[in-house]
Amino acid sequence: MTITVERRNGSTILVMQDGTQQPIADKIDWARLNALTEADIKAAAEADLNNPLITEAELKTFRPVLNPKSSA
Numbered sequence: 001m002t003i004t005v006e007r008r009n010g011s012t013i014l015v016m017q018d019g020t021q022q023p024i025a026d027k028i029d030w031a032r033l034n035a036l037t038e039a040d041i042k043a044a045a046e047a048d049l050n051n052p053l054i055t056e057a058e059l060k061t062f063r064p065v066l067n068p069k070s071s072a
Contacts, residue, residue, distance in 0.1 A: 004024065006012050012024045045053055 014022045
């Protein structure tokens with residue numbers, strides 16, 4: 001079995017069955033992501049037809065969900 005492990009520094013590695021480790025390449029363009037403005041992010045969200053934004057009216061119907069495993 002092969003597992004992935006996220007290190008404290010944020011990098012991810014594969015741990016093979018024999019115990020060897022291989023780094024997983026980061027495929028995220030962090031410079032491009034960090035350069036996005038709030039307006040860019042909002043425009044991209046509004047353009048996503050598969051995941052429409054939640055309206056204020058819809059937000060008002062939301063109710064908190066309690067965690068049944070937490071002690072009260």
